[in-house]
Amino acid sequence: MTHPLVAQLRFTRSEWLRALDGISNADARRRFEPMNCISWMIGHLTWHEHLYWLVRAQSKNIAPQLDELVGYGKPASTPPLDDMWTAWRTVTVAADPYLDALTTEMLQGHMIVDGQPHYQTIGTMIQRIIYHYWYHIGESQAARQLLGHASLPEFVGDIQGQGPYRPESSV
Numbered sequence: 001m002t003h004p005l006v007a008q009l010r011f012t013r014s015e016w017l018r019a020l021d022g023i024s025n026a027d028a029r030r031r032f033e034p035m036n037c038i039s040w041m042i043g044h045l046t047w048h049e050h051l052y053w054l055v056r057a058q059s060k061n062i063a064p065q066l067d068e069l070v071g072y073g074k075p076a077s078t079p080p081l082d083d084m085w086t087a088w089r090t091v092t093v094a095a096d097p098y099l100d101a102l103t104t105e106m107l108q109g110h111m112i113v114d115g116q117p118h119y120q121t122i123g124t125m126i127q128r129i130i131y132h133y134w135y136h137i138g139e140s141q142a143a144r145q146l147l148g149h150a151s152l153p154e155f156v157g158d159i160q161g162q163g164p165y166r167p168e169s170s171v
Contacts, residue, residue, distance in 0.1 A: 004166040005107060005126050006099045011163025012133045013092065016045070018153050019137045027147050028081040036076055038143055041136045042084040043070035043077075046091050048132055052125050053095035056111050056118065062094055063087050099126075104168050 002010075020028075020038065028039040036044070047066040054060040066087065069077055107123030120128065141152055 002100055003102050003104065003107065004168055005123060006102055007166065008163055009099065009126055009130050011159065012130045014162060015155065015157055016133050016137060018157060019140055019155070021153075023081070023144070023149075025081040027144075027149075028084075029078040030143075030147060031076065031078060032143055032146050035139060035143060037078050038140050039079050039081045039084045040070055040077055041140055042081070042088055043079050044072075045129075045133060045136060046084065046088040047071050048129055049095055050091045052129065053098050054091065056113050057098055057122075060094070063091055 020042070023038060025039075028042075029037050031037040031040075043066060046063070047070050050061075050063050050066055054062060068074060069079055070084075102122065107126070108121055110117035110119075110121055111125075112118070118125075137155060141155075144152055
């Protein structure tokens with residue numbers, strides 16, 4: 001059974017998709033400085049998941065273009081929306097088997113990066129990504145409001161039905 005913390009990441013991903021449903025390429029690439037554009041946000045979260053679950057955890061670099069385009073600290077860019085969604089789907093699908101295999105014991109451990117234990121536990125890394133998604137959900141909704149989008153979804157959505165609390169003891 002999937003660990004409850006991983007289930008929370010999956011719920012957060014579903015809220016991310018819900019937040020950006022129906023956005024056009026033109027709107028996703030519009031930038032309201034100093035914020036980045038929404039397509040960059042999609043790519044940036046993809047980069048983060050790719051870094052943790054593929055590069056660091058499994059030594060797999062399936063999306064090297066993300067580092068320069070949307071990596072932490074890189075210059076702003078306005079990448080095509082379809083390219084960023086394709087990368088996001090590719091990376092999350094590739095990361096899921098690793099995430100599905102995590103146990104409570106593994107979440108308390110550390111990845112080995114460059115021969116040294118990473119400073120965060122794997123569980124903390126999952127929490128960081130979850131919180132990173134929520135940050136960009138809020139930011140994306142602010143950008144959508146500036147774009148004049150109406151009837152945006154309310155957050156948090158159906159957490160009781162799709163992402164309820166589940167104790168670790170059920171794993």
